[in-house]
Amino acid sequence: MRHFLTLRDFTRDELREMIDLAIKIKAQTKAGEYVPYLKNQTLAMIFEKSSTRTRVSFETGIYQLGGTGLFLSSRDIQLGRGEPMKDTARVISRMVDMVMIRTFEQSKLEEFARYSRVPVINGLTDSYHPVQLMTDYLTMLEFGKSDPVVAYVGDGNNMAHSWLYLAAIMGFELRLATPKGYECDPAVVLEAERLAEKYGGKLIFGYDPVGAVQNADVVTTDTWVSMGQEEEKEKRIRDFAGFMVDKKLMSHAKPDAIFLHCLPAYRGYEVSEEVFEEHAEAIFTEAENRLHAQKGIMVWLDEHRDDNGESATC
Numbered sequence: 001m002r003h004f005l006t007l008r009d010f011t012r013d014e015l016r017e018m019i020d021l022a023i024k025i026k027a028q029t030k031a032g033e034y035v036p037y038l039k040n041q042t043l044a045m046i047f048e049k050s051s052t053r054t055r056v057s058f059e060t061g062i063y064q065l066g067g068t069g070l071f072l073s074s075r076d077i078q079l080g081r082g083e084p085m086k087d088t089a090r091v092i093s094r095m096v097d098m099v100m101i102r103t104f105e106q107s108k109l110e111e112f113a114r115y116s117r118v119p120v121i122n123g124l125t126d127s128y129h130p131v132q133l134m135t136d137y138l139t140m141l142e143f144g145k146s147d148p149v150v151a152y153v154g155d156g157n158n159m160a161h162s163w164l165y166l167a168a169i170m171g172f173e174l175r176l177a178t179p180k181g182y183e184c185d186p187a188v189v190l191e192a193e194r195l196a197e198k199y200g201g202k203l204i205f206g207y208d209p210v211g212a213v214q215n216a217d218v219v220t221t222d223t224w225v226s227m228g229q230e231e232e233k234e235k236r237i238r239d240f241a242g243f244m245v246d247k248k249l250m251s252h253a254k255p256d257a258i259f260l261h262c263l264p265a266y267r268g269y270e271v272s273e274e275v276f277e278e279h280a281e282a283i284f285t286e287a288e289n290r291l292h293a294q295k296g297i298m299v300w301l302d303e304h305r306d307d308n309g310e311s312a313t314c
């Protein structure tokens with residue numbers, strides 16, 4: 001049995017298989033053909049943080065695959081009152097077929113997975129957002145950017161970390177520009193560099209947005225204030241001055257460059273209203289692709305279950 005906790009848990013071929021499944025199932029869905037790949041299966045979706053896209057795409061996705069989604073906010077289940085993650089995992093995974101979790105520390109997700117009898121999917125942690133990056137890869141392919149130079153301008157956060165793993169494993173060039181003090185986690189950088197060496201990706205780190213965006217095929221960013229960082233908002237807004245993706249910055253990218261954003265976007269901060277609206281087609285295709293990319297991931301995980309489904313720790 002395999003869990004989808006970070007992109008580095010998979011080889012390039014495996015990630016590509018998930019993307020190919022996503023492409024196939026997207027075409028079937030668009031043709032009105034809802035193939036019940038996960039008939040009668042239940043996906044539990046545990047949320048310790050807010051969500052629009054992740055909730056709607058997983059719930060709709062499992063339904064369109066012939067199954068059912070269970071939305072479990074930590075405010076409503078005993079997890080929120082202190083029931084341990086490992087007990088929650090041992091209970092829920094005896095009743096459902098797959099689990100998606102959005103939480104804070106990556107270690108909490110990993111603990112759940114250790115005790116789970118069924119595949120677990122990372123729906124965002126403080127460290128990674130891998131389902132979003134599978135979506136972004138699918139979107140880049142659809143927009144003809146199969147071997148892109150990508151510029152990520154902004155916070156060295158969960159999105160930046162997952163971009164590092166994606167570029168390293170899929171083998172494309174990623175240039176990161178962060179403000180000083182907001183660099184990526186050095187342990188993630190080290191691991192990404194090891195993967196880049198193995199697969200042929202190119203990772204470039206710096207502090208200059210213009211240098212990063214120069215002739216890029218894809219420009220992307222993320223909020224300066226991630227969930228859980230609300231108290232740092234004012235300081236962050238000051239520290240990120242000069243890092244907004246606006247028309248002037250985009251003018252350094254290739255003329256046919258696309259701009260991607262995982263959303264929610266905060267116009268006037270990490271992106272200007274003008275750039276956002278000019279690239280709305282790519283951005284909202286990216287949002288829709290959450291539905292399709294995650295179907296590919298869920299079907300792939302289902303196809304790779306252990307025969308007996310037993311977890312070593314249970």
Ligand code: CP
Nearest residue numbers: 051052053054262263
């Ligand atoms: N991009 C993303 O994960 O959006 P939500 O927080 O709305 O799920």
Ligand code: NVA
Nearest residue numbers: 157222226227262263
């Ligand atoms: N970095 C953001 C991503 C939101 C989808 C956050 O963690 O809040």
